[in-house]
Amino acid sequence: MPSQGLGLAPRLRYLAARARRIDVGSVVERAKETSQQHGKWTPAVLVDMLWSAGFRQVGFQDYVDYDFAILSRAERATYMTHPVSNELSQKYDHPDFRHKFHDKVEFDRVFSEHLHREWMIVEDDNADAVRAFTERHGTIVTKEPVGQAGTGVHRYRAEDVDDWDAFHRGLLERGEVLIEEVIRQHADLAAVCPGTVNTTRVTAFFDGENTHILAMAQKFGRGAVSDQMTFGGFYTMLDENGHAVGPGYDSHAHVHEKHPDSGFVIADFQLPMVDEVKAFVDRVARVVPQVQYVGWDIVVTPDGPVLVEGNWGAGVYENKPSVTGIRTGHKPRYRAAIGF
Template sequence: MSRFSLAPRLRYLADRARRIDVASVIERAREASEQHGKAVPVVVVDMLWSAGRHNVGFQDYIDYDFAILTKAERDTFMTHPVSNQISQQYDHPDYRHLFHDKAEFDARFDAFLKREWMLITEGNADELRTFTERQGTIVVKETHGQAGTGVHRYHAADVADWTAFHAELLAKKQVLVEEVIRQHEDLAAVCPGTVNTTRITAFFDGEKTHILAIAQKFGRGAVSDQMSFGGFYTMLDENGHSMGPGYDSHGHVHVTHPDSGFPIADFQLPMMDEVRAFVDQVARVVPQIQYVGWDIVVTPDGPVLVEGNWGAGVYENKPSVTGIRTGHKPRYQAAIGF
């Protein structure tokens, strides 16, 4: 396969240069300085050089402890700018809307959701009531929300006026209604109050689906396991076993789950053979979108699909937490050929 085209990278770098927030860079440099004992000016220069020359995002630099890594070690880490280049080159613009719009996504991937869902429209308050009372609890989403925004959980027992409830959701554009996923007991053992998703970043080359990285996210009892809801993640190895404690982008490290006390390094994702086969199946539904971050949940009956992210983002190892000083970039390079 060819290398990335130069034009998108130049546009990306130019856009970053226009939007650079010097105060934010210095703040991040101070964070690295305090954690790793490096002088702030040295870190600032290194961050800017890494961004301009090596496609390293400022937050990547902090999250993956670049201040303590050698150049050879840094070169093994996937970064957000590189991930963005992959997305731009291998995810066809004409098909991205199927992943942007959650309602369109549910319709296209309905067979893999393995749960009931409906759309709120004008005049279907009775349908909403029937659906919600049958389920007991529902999850409602905005069709274009990101990072857990616009996701809410409602209980039928709390609704007194169904017409008003329907009108409220419609006005807030919270129109995608889904059945709550029942997760596998091994996931519930870590956090039973949140459906804990597994982010599997994969590349479909037209014949084979390559699993590039696996991150297990854990919530804190809220409707979402995203960091904005207090969630965190741990990287899993190719066999689905945790590579160490959990962490987030806010400096929090969790050796055990703060609520359940479960040792994060002991976690094993169940049904890995089924998970691999499932990811291969969903990757073939829209083959024009080759590079995707798939969010799945393992249930007692096997994996189910939550959503797909064509702008896959990056989940990586954190050396200061795991003691592992290498990342996943070689897997990306072997699969994609850059």
Template sequence: MPQNGLGLTPRLRYLAARARRIDVGSVVERAKEASEQHGKWTPAIVADMLWQAGFRNVGFQDYIDFDFAILNRDERATYMTHPVSNQLSQRYDDPAFRHLFHDKVAFDRVFSDYLKREWMVVEAGNADEVRAFTERQGTVVTKEPVGQAGTGVHRYHAADVDDWDAFHRGLLQRGEILIEEVIVQHEDLAAVCPGTVNTTRVTAFFDGEQTHILAMAQKFGRGAVSDQMTFGGFYTMLDENGHAMGAGYDSHANVHELHPDSGFRIADFQLPMVDEVKTFVDQVARVVPQVQYVGWDIVVTPEGPVLVEGNWGAGVYENKPSVTGIRTGNKPRYRQAIGF
């Protein structure tokens, strides 16, 4: 187990950057949100948010999302936060290899064996190939090489295309140069939201010998091409056996006991093939061992897990106490695996 810590210099650099970008108005608005939800005095929350950000590595949105206003010091210490996650990414994800995760075309090339679906790249002069691929698939997903939170992802149906040269030209002009076969998800995922491919975020750390699973979250969409929050999606944390820890929630104060469209009770969700998912994560974590700390997006299909993407900036998914009643997070697991 590594015992390297995170180092003071990166932390100070991060805090300095945060101080230069601080939006006091945004902090106050978040504090008012927490005040209304938890019955706390707004000025006290503002002061606490600033203290936590400056001395405890807690992002302002972390403070709101993870209900820090109702947690004591020991409980707060169990939560992974975005500033700490960012420091881990900077330390353990080699800059020389990050582009393989940042660029979706490069990612598909490197991890092609684990995608388990067809894909192609749009180039000048290959309109016929694009047409053949799209007509064979019926429906395809296109992606811009660089994007985050689901931006740059689109879905097209071959039956809707009248002019294939114009379709090809439009893809090039908009930068949607990666085309992929649509994933067919497991029926247990489709039972919650059939219109969106619902991904499982598995945050993991590869120490050079062993892959440690740090946290698992199940994301659910609302019928759009992506299950990200920008498309109305939400998530629930999963326990080590792949069972939902409670209702679903997002960063916009929305809580979903039931899926708004299907009526599925989120707390009843069980990730299928969870052992296969863990084995799969261990396999993909070894492909680029120089990038050790990754948030893997995976979909379980009837045949097993497939890879959607890997995020070298893993981000943070955590338990929300006001929703689940559980007042602890995943940071002890991170500490045990990484040693910071």
């Protein structure tokens, strides 16, 4: 695919917005954290962080997470970063169709056949239906229509509910209007963390004919309703065959050679049904072809992959050199598929 570039105007707008929101204290703290971890002089790190942000499209947290302080310029150039990912989202995810991903209720409607689980909407007059749904499944997940990083997601057990009218009323008052059946994950995922449904993030680009898988990351939870970092979760990158490339890590300087609860060695993880996952991503990518660049959250069940959600602002999952020993990222794959 020939290079189409990523327009200067969106980049300047993004930089201007970042400059207005910059938290100087937070940037300094990140510089101190990096200097302590890698034995670098703090002022030099701070200058390099600011230079990288202003002229190399590297987010401050990207700089920390992907160990830019120890990488050469050529190595840094192989890393995907959040500012670049944001440009791709703005260019290739049509604004008239983003709501189909942003609103969880609308997402379930549009992608219903790919969810492979029961779901329902909480309404003013359906308290009996909510009770029947919850008692039938035993445990349910509720979601607020708009949220990110796992916010607005809750889990309830039928046996804990004493007053069903009050439960129904509370869901409405809190805006938890989407109810879903809990996903039963594959035994290979449950072996790592049985208390959380562990999702696989597959970042993909649909060019109108073919779906290109750009990166795969496996997220693991800590027993909470979500595997996001805000719930104590972490991730490891997967290779093309779905095998972990090293230990797990997060954006809070935590490294997990083993899962803290199960003791599972993260580097030994192998995603089951990899070929089925790739074929599944190709199918879901064609449902709303106007949104081409998506971070798909998928769970492998005993019967195959199911869809959790799609993120039109795909975000970035990348390799961490100090943890894996691998000093290159996924940006060449993005360039080859998208042509920027």
